[in-house]
Amino acid sequence: MTRQIPSTDVDFVEKLFLGIDVGGTNVKLGLVDAEGTVHRRGTTPTPELGTPQRIFNFAMQFAMQQLEDLARPERDLAGVGLAVPGVLDTRAFELREVVNLPGWHGQPLLELLCDASSLPSAVVNDANSAAYAEHASRMLGDRSLALITLGTGIGCGLVVNGSPYGGDHGCAGELGHIAIRFDDDALPCTCGSRGHLESYAAAGGLINRLRSAIKAEGPSHFSAELLSDQVTPLNIAAEAEKGSQVCQELIDETAQYVGQAIGMLGQVIDPEVVLLGGAMTFGGNATNTGRQFLERVRATVKATTLVQVGINMQVDFATLGNDAGVLGAAMIAKQVSQP
Numbered sequence: 001m002t003r004q005i006p007s008t009d010v011d012f013v014e015k016l017f018l019g020i021d022v023g024g025t026n027v028k029l030g031l032v033d034a035e036g037t038v039h040r041r042g043t044t045p046t047p048e049l050g051t052p053q054r055i056f057n058f059a060m061q062f063a064m065q066q067l068e069d070l071a072r073p074e075r076d077l078a079g080v081g082l083a084v085p086g087v088l089d090t091r092a093f094e095l096r097e098v099v100n101l102p103g104w105h106g107q108p109l110l111e112l113l114c115d116a117s118s119l120p121s122a123v124v125n126d127a128n129s130a131a132y133a134e135h136a137s138r139m140l141g142d143r144s145l146a147l148i149t150l151g152t153g154i155g156c157g158l159v160v161n162g163s164p165y166g167g168d169h170g171c172a173g174e175l176g177h178i179a180i181r182f183d184d185d186a187l188p189c190t191c192g193s194r195g196h197l198e199s200y201a202a203a204g205g206l207i208n209r210l211r212s213a214i215k216a217e218g219p220s221h222f223s224a225e226l227l228s229d230q231v232t233p234l235n236i237a238a239e240a241e242k243g244s245q246v247c248q249e250l251i252d253e254t255a256q257y258v259g260q261a262i263g264m265l266g267q268v269i270d271p272e273v274v275l276l277g278g279a280m281t282f283g284g285n286a287t288n289t290g291r292q293f294l295e296r297v298r299a300t301v302k303a304t305t306l307v308q309v310g311i312n313m314q315v316d317f318a319t320l321g322n323d324a325g326v327l328g329a330a331m332i333a334k335q336v337s338q339p
């Protein structure tokens with residue numbers, strides 16, 4: 001994840017860090033201070049620049065321009081962090097699997113980032129970057145945290161003992177592909193295997209369960225939104241909020257699946273904090289449905305783990321949203337830059 005170039009500056013707390021969050025559509029940039037406040041933000045379409053070298057050079061130009069605007073000297077930039085999607089080899093810092101980033105596969109990302117910045121640099125998977133941002137914002141020190149993202153797929157970023165953890169092959173925290181059903185009729189998963197969490201609890205799994213319920217109960221019991229081919233988890237959450245028993249049960253079931261997987265994760269890592277984020281949190285703390293979802297996840301975790309794991313694990317909603325990738329990358333840059 002890191003390469004150290006020793007810092008010689010004593011005023012470290014005054015320093016700024018550049019976070020670069022690369023996605024298939026956009027590159028997000030942020031100039032962040034040691035406390036985790038984002039001072040300047042930028043974004044640019046990824047395909048226009050394309051290669052890692054061009055994106056890193058653009059990011060450095062952005063940082064220098066922002067420093068000038070802030071009337072800060074160039075030496076105030078103390079480190080650069082990069083968050084990337086896909087399977088990141090955490091020894092070579094090369095992407096082994098990545099979609100939507102042509103020309104990035106197999107590139108020596110840390111080396112290229114160091115060349116472009118001449119500063120302490122870090123490269124991390126974007127899920128782990130977001131998890132690290134949540135970890136830093138909660139000042140969890142050497143504690144462990146998992147950030148689970150629920151949506152079209154199910155992702156998970158890990159911070160173990162205070163550092164982002166990618167595993168030996170960049171696949172740690174692939175919670176969506178934990179098997180929760182083992183019988184012959186376990187549902188097929190997008191990865192080609194069967195019975196994985198994602199098949200049951202990601203958006204597609206929830207909608208499949210809705211369609212089974214419609215078949216079982218008859219369409220007259222369901223609203224036009226729920227019967228539509230375009231139905232989304234948001235529609236199901238809205239109907240649950242209006243009192244639909246079936247939709248509440250579907251969401252409860254989702255919570256139980258997610259809770260089971262978190263229980264397994266808890267038995268392996270025993271983290272202090274597990275956070276739920278992404279589009280499928282059913283309104284989060286702002287709605288009764290979201291709060292009930294969280295309570296059911298918590299109850300399932302407690303019911304499926306050893307007492308000391310269940311009672312000590314804080315399960316909650318994530319709070320940082322869109323800023324998390326950039327912020328985490330900058331905070332990891334801070335971690336590797338510390339004198």
Ligand SMILES: [Zn+2]
Nearest residue numbers: 177189191196
């Ligand atoms: Zn799978």
